[in-house]
Amino acid sequence: MTLFPNRSIIDRVIGSWKGYSDILPQWQRREFDRMMSRLYSYATAIEVKAKPFENDPIFMSLIIDQDNIISWLLARVEELEREKETKI
Numbered sequence: 001m002t003l004f005p006n007r008s009i010i011d012r013v014i015g016s017w018k019g020y021s022d023i024l025p026q027w028q029r030r031e032f033d034r035m036m037s038r039l040y041s042y043a044t045a046i047e048v049k050a051k052p053f054e055n056d057p058i059f060m061s062l063i064i065d066q067d068n069i070i071s072w073l074l075a076r077v078e079e080l081e082r083e084k085e086t087k088i
Contacts, residue, residue, distance in 0.1 A: 010039050013058050038065050
């Protein structure tokens with residue numbers, strides 16, 4: 001038993017992707033590493049689902065995170081379009 005069981009699962013999965021990350025161009029590596037570090041905010045959900053397939057909850061968490069970003073961006077674009085229309 002570890003003090004931070006959620007972290008160890010995420011650390012193992014992130015470590016398993018290190019070879020992939022290492023061959024990316026620097027700007028993509030930074031983005032990939034940033035995306036992977038966001039997994040810690042989903043640690044509880046990952047821990048619940050992680051056995052025996054650790055990558056499934058990791059990918060689901062990444063998809064949810066990306067969906068949240070896309071939703072925020074779409075709302076921001078709509079907001080900017082409305083502001084533009086009111087100025088015309």
